[in-house]
Amino acid sequence: MSYKGKFRVWRGEGGEGRLEDFTVEVNEGEVVLDVIHRLQATQAPDLAVRWNCKAGKCGSCSMEINGKPRLGCMTRMSTFTEEETITVTPMRTFPVIKDLVTDVSYNYQKAREIPSFTPPADVKPGEYRMQQIDVERSQEFRKCIECFMCNNVCHVIRDHEENKTHFAGPRFLMRIAELDMHPYDVADRKDSAQEDHGLGYCNITKCCTEVCPEHIKITDNALIPMKERVVDRKYDPLVWLGNKIFRR
Amino acid sequence: MTQQTAESAARKQRAQLKVRTLRTDRWWLAPALTFAGLTFFLIYGFWAIFDKSYFVEPYIAPFSSPCLTTACPEGARLFGWAPIGDWFTLPPGLIILGLPAGFRFTCYYYRKSYYRSFWLSPPACAVGEPHKKYTGETRLPLVIQNVHRYFFYGAILIGAILSYDAVLALIHKPAGLGTWILLVNAALIVLYTLSCHSCRHITAGRLNHFSKHPLRYRAWTFVSKLNAKHMQLAWASLFSVMIADFYVRMVAKGVITFPFA
Numbered sequence: 001m002s003y004k005g006k007f008r009v010w011r012g013e014g015g016e017g018r019l020e021d022f023t024v025e026v027n028e029g030e031v032v033l034d035v036i037h038r039l040q041a042t043q044a045p046d047l048a049v050r051w052n053c054k055a056g057k058c059g060s061c062s063m064e065i066n067g068k069p070r071l072g073c074m075t076r077m078s079t080f081t082e083e084e085t086i087t088v089t090p091m092r093t094f095p096v097i098k099d100l101v102t103d104v105s106y107n108y109q110k111a112r113e114i115p116s117f118t119p120p121a122d123v124k125p126g127e128y129r130m131q132q133i134d135v136e137r138s139q140e141f142r143k144c145i146e147c148f149m150c151n152n153v154c155h156v157i158r159d160h161e162e163n164k165t166h167f168a169g170p171r172f173l174m175r176i177a178e179l180d181m182h183p184y185d186v187a188d189r190k191d192s193a194q195e196d197h198g199l200g201y202c203n204i205t206k207c208c209t210e211v212c213p214e215h216i217k218i219t220d221n222a223l224i225p226m227k228e229r230v231v232d233r234k235y236d237p238l239v240w241l242g243n244k245i246f247r248r
Numbered sequence: 249m250t251q252q253t254a255e256s257a258a259r260k261q262r263a264q265l266k267v268r269t270l271r272t273d274r275w276w277l278a279p280a281l282t283f284a285g286l287t288f289f290l291i292y293g294f295w296a297i298f299d300k301s302y303f304v305e306p307y308i309a310p311f312s313s314p315c316l317t318t319a320c321p322e323g324a325r326l327f328g329w330a331p332i333g334d335w336f337t338l339p340p341g342l343i344i345l346g347l348p349a350g351f352r353f354t355c356y357y358y359r360k361s362y363y364r365s366f367w368l369s370p371p372a373c374a375v376g377e378p379h380k381k382y383t384g385e386t387r388l389p390l391v392i393q394n395v396h397r398y399f400f401y402g403a404i405l406i407g408a409i410l411s412y413d414a415v416l417a418l419i420h421k422p423a424g425l426g427t428w429i430l431l432v433n434a435a436l437i438v439l440y441t442l443s444c445h446s447c448r449h450i451t452a453g454r455l456n457h458f459s460k461h462p463l464r465y466r467a468w469t470f471v472s473k474l475n476a477k478h479m480q481l482a483w484a485s486l487f488s489v490m491i492a493d494f495y496v497r498m499v500a501k502g503v504i505t506f507p508f509a
Contacts, residue, residue: 067270095261131459155370200386207373228449235394
């Protein structure tokens, strides 16, 4: 069954732009990205939208639908009423290139700032031996599709542009946690998580977890455990003393 | 004319939406309910601390347990002790209040709830916060939140004492409604305490080789299951402690008088 859906879509380049109203055909079983494509095909051929897999696995079509960060390809039209006007805007934390496409290079910059996996010098590739239970915590974080919606929704940078220089965002704090929990990673990441990547800015309001399309428990399984590891290092005199006494 | 900073120039490259949020759902409901729930608890707690009807054989109100001064009735004292003596003339509940209050105040779940509902930082996801600056938990006073694990150790003690109180009530009045209210409350308090993120870290979360510590790994697995329900346990135990406390005070005041009270 089809109906004419009412849409308001952000159009513009750079920061300049406006919400434009459209009426577009919506068919049963469609997702928001399908409707955006129909809009592109029938009424706004120059509408810019980034997309790729249409299966929720590439993380390209991140946008804000009725104000919530969502993947366009995973947001079913059946979740809205036929009378509802659906507002589609680009991710609000990043600069707009055109229409719904944002410049997410902040994320790539932050990714580069994290030292890569650092195995012990005496263990060669092919010699790693790990139990499944030792790596399954990290494996949850490998489900990340880098849609950057967690970084987009995080108020630390969403509402405070000035924090972008010293806050890596949940995506990359999770990456630090992943490496710090890895049984074969020997790099010291606790101090830098706090000092260089801004873990202390996180006030664990869990928006990153709420918007994650892969349902990764970013806050409970990555950010809070990493905060606790930092507490071990920086704020817990008992752990410090224990490490001094029992260090081999 | 104001000078344009690099920061504001970068911000102007974002979509210039003039509204705080475009969300159309009732995003304000959760922080409003949280605000109401926590405010109600604070008001009740303030009243309960100064209320003197905290003991009626064999029940002691959770807000006043353990009772550690000579001002406490004989039966209300923990193991009959009064280590604080008679110099402390304020309500006895104030002596131990800091442990459970500090535990909840620094709890990772409650931090989320009051940062959202009281400090509006942010009030809800993708809703703009009203503050111009944000430094999070990087400096005083909020950097003190990192002491949570010490409050956890104290909360374990409080959980054990409330369980002891409930067991005493069970021994002396097994058919009493108050006994079962205290037992349920003690169970919820203990479960909430064990579901704490710091507890999860202490059991084995800090390790990188679970396989070398199978017992700690099993404990971590158990705590992780509880931890997934931390929010629910936080609210359930918050209300259970208020209900149990209020019930005991009502019995002590003679307001509730039925035979199995």
